Amino acid sequence: MPEDKKLSIEKKLKNAVREQITLASQVVMEDFPPFDKSIVTGIDVHYSGSLAVGCATVVEVETLKAIQTVTLNREVQVDYIPGYLYLREGPIVLDLLKLLENTGPVLIDGNGVLHPRRMGLASYAGVVLNIQTIGVAKRIHVGIIGPRVDNYAPIHDDDEVIGMAVWLGKEKPVFVSVGNNITLSTSVRVVKDCAVRGYPEPLRIAHRTAKEIARNTQL
DNA sequence: GCGACAG
């Protein structure tokens, strides 16, 4: 990689760190405002070369069936850098959410405050739009997993609990964290209540949908 | 210096 390119990336990351720290101070780790318990939304982004396909699926909690699905296709130029997923997926996630009237709590494929600066993608979307979000990651990015009790293991970083490993029936747990406007215990409950075969159904549908569209879309 | 590293 050219040296000048490398310098411009470093400059962008420096600004991103400042933005993340500012936004992190605005995360609300309480159940506010009272959310619609009857629906829950999942968001995922799939890639095919430079094409990014984002999908948001609103699911009815009682039946776990999709009642609304929106997608966006976009050309993406930003590489993924660990700790800065929001630079790559933030814009499309925000635009997906703007297309929805009612979402209930929003599950996002990535982390909330389970992040080096407590500002993962889920918290980013939650703070910017002032909505209720939850981070659900398939792999851990930061923190130390404490002792498992039943199907839960707290994830610590420094002296605070910033997430929870949750076993939903498969060998591998999912890593749940507060996005915004919610407590960790409520986040875990929401994830459990919409899980099917070891994974939250809204995220599974969003992932499947985005993948299918990416596969059938010409660049 | 070395390894780890959401998607």
Add this chain to the structure above:
DNA sequence: ATCTTGTCGC
């Protein structure tokens, strides 16, 4: 995450 069909295994 992506490039990629069928295939080995729990």
